[in-house]
Amino acid sequence: MEEETHGIVIIGGGICGLATALALHRKGIASLVLEKSETLRADGATIGIHANGWRVLDQLGVAAELRETANLITAYHDAWLQGNKSNLIPIRNEFRRVNRKDLIETLAKNLPVGSIRFGCHIAAIHEDPGIHGAVLTTMDGSTIRAKVLIGCDGTNSVAAKYLGLSVPKPIPRTVLRGFTRYPHGHPFGTEFLRLRGENFFLGRLPVTDDLVHFFVTCPNPSTGITKDVGAMKDFVLEKLQECPAEITEMVRASDPESLNVVAKLWYRPPWQVMFGTFQKGAVTVAGDAMHAMGPFIGQGGSAGLEDAVVLARSLARATVGREPCDKKTIGVAIGKYVRERRPRVAMLSLESYVVGTLLRAKWHVTKLACVAVLALVGSRSLRHTDYDCGRL
Numbered sequence: 001m002e003e004e005t006h007g008i009v010i011i012g013g014g015i016c017g018l019a020t021a022l023a024l025h026r027k028g029i030a031s032l033v034l035e036k037s038e039t040l041r042a043d044g045a046t047i048g049i050h051a052n053g054w055r056v057l058d059q060l061g062v063a064a065e066l067r068e069t070a071n072l073i074t075a076y077h078d079a080w081l082q083g084n085k086s087n088l089i090p091i092r093n094e095f096r097r098v099n100r101k102d103l104i105e106t107l108a109k110n111l112p113v114g115s116i117r118f119g120c121h122i123a124a125i126h127e128d129p130g131i132h133g134a135v136l137t138t139m140d141g142s143t144i145r146a147k148v149l150i151g152c153d154g155t156n157s158v159a160a161k162y163l164g165l166s167v168p169k170p171i172p173r174t175v176l177r178g179f180t181r182y183p184h185g186h187p188f189g190t191e192f193l194r195l196r197g198e199n200f201f202l203g204r205l206p207v208t209d210d211l212v213h214f215f216v217t218c219p220n221p222s223t224g225i226t227k228d229v230g231a232m233k234d235f236v237l238e239k240l241q242e243c244p245a246e247i248t249e250m251v252r253a254s255d256p257e258s259l260n261v262v263a264k265l266w267y268r269p270p271w272q273v274m275f276g277t278f279q280k281g282a283v284t285v286a287g288d289a290m291h292a293m294g295p296f297i298g299q300g301g302s303a304g305l306e307d308a309v310v311l312a313r314s315l316a317r318a319t320v321g322r323e324p325c326d327k328k329t330i331g332v333a334i335g336k337y338v339r340e341r342r343p344r345v346a347m348l349s350l351e352s353y354v355v356g357t358l359l360r361a362k363w364h365v366t367k368l369a370c371v372a373v374l375a376l377v378g379s380r381s382l383r384h385t386d387y388d389c390g391r392l
């Protein structure tokens with residue numbers, strides 16, 4: 001079987017893996033992204049990016065292009081179906097909803113040709129007894145030696161497993177999401193509607209003047225309908241029966257091609273993020289592989305973008321020319337990255353965990369405890385969105 005050696009290897013060509021490769025490239029450092037899919041993976045959904053994520057995209061040199069197709073969102077409109085309550089919270093920092101496909105493609109096209117190897121599924125990682133960081137075995141039995149290995153391989157990460165991290169925990173919720181186009185423009189302004197019903201949570205976000213993204217989260221259906229998008233749509237519409245017509249119409253008129261179901265949501269508990277091992281020599285993790293946190297505060301993707309900048313900045317200090325230095329220097333650089341990221345991602349994980357718990361809470365005392373923690377971390381003022389991870 002084939003065997004090859006590389007400097008910096010990144011497993012996973014999702015948002016975090018591509019952003020890390022691009023951040024390294026902007027620092028003049030070469031890397032190789034190994035992606036198991038045959039093409040770029042981007043589902044038909046959008047991703048909310050707050051000021052902290054835009055700061056990173058600015059540094060990566062791709063923000064201007066992405067802003068062109070993503071309108072500013074200026075307020076959260078929180079509404080409760082029961083009791084007819086509603087509340088408007090202004091968003092003072094930049095917040096836009098970007099098409100995931102645009103984000104992934106824009107990051108990828110700014111990388112040098114040959115930076116991504118598709119159809120390369122890593123099955124296992126072993127320690128390299130020689131000078132290198134790790135030995136990777138692919139599904140087809142080839143071997144790749146990496147002096148530095150960064151696992152950006154999401155929730156089911158083979159790199160996290162190598163580091164001894166436990167598997168993230170499932171969240172018993174299913175999400176249906178999609179787009180609805182309004183050929184004559186939509187009337188929803190620039191507000192992000194967050195509508196809570198007894199058994200669902202609905203989000204409606206304007207993307208452009210005539211395009212709206214929506215998602216509906218609900219407890220997992222008891223039957224196996226999550227694989228059938230049409231059946232899931234009917235299931236969701238049933239839950240939305242009591243909503244205003246503009247809501248049910250939006251879901252009914254959605255583009256069938258854009259609909260997708262996320263049947264498994266995962267999170268790494270905040271205490272694991274706080275105390276877990278994120279480094280073994282020249283091997284580390286970033287993005288969801290490090291801190292999967294579910295969608296509750298919409299920060300998983302942006303936190304992965306921040307990881308990319310901090311990691312590339314640290315590694316740049318341990319690189320000569322386009323190649324990594326000795327193992328010890330690399331180890332120190334990765335240690336610095338982990339120390340810098342841990343408090344930030346632990347706080348985000350905690351906030352997301354508490355918001356998720358609050359959404360499902362049945363007991364008054366649980367709700368009160370959640371509200372108290374969220375007040376302490378400044379959740380309502382969106383403090384986490386104003387974070388600046390520094391210059392590349």
Ligand SMILES: Cc1cc2nc3c(=O)[nH]c(=O)nc-3n(C[C@H](O)[C@H](O)[C@H](O)COP(=O)(O)OP(=O)(O)OC[C@H]3O[C@@H](n4cnc5c(N)ncnc54)[C@H](O)[C@@H]3O)c2cc1C
Nearest residue numbers: 012014015016036048122154287288295298299300301302
């Ligand atoms: C419903 C939902 C809504 C969300 N909304 C937001 C939001 O509004 N804002 C926000 O910031 N975040 C949001 N998130 C979180 C965000 O989507 C994730 O944090 C982000 O996509 C993680 O990116 P990643 O690159 O770390 O991992 P992934 O996107 O999971 O990418 C991992 C990549 O690694 C590849 N891979 C995996 N294993 C291997 C292997 N063994 N070998 C080779 N390749 C491999 C996969 O094919 C994949 O391409 C949301 C999440 C969900 C589920």
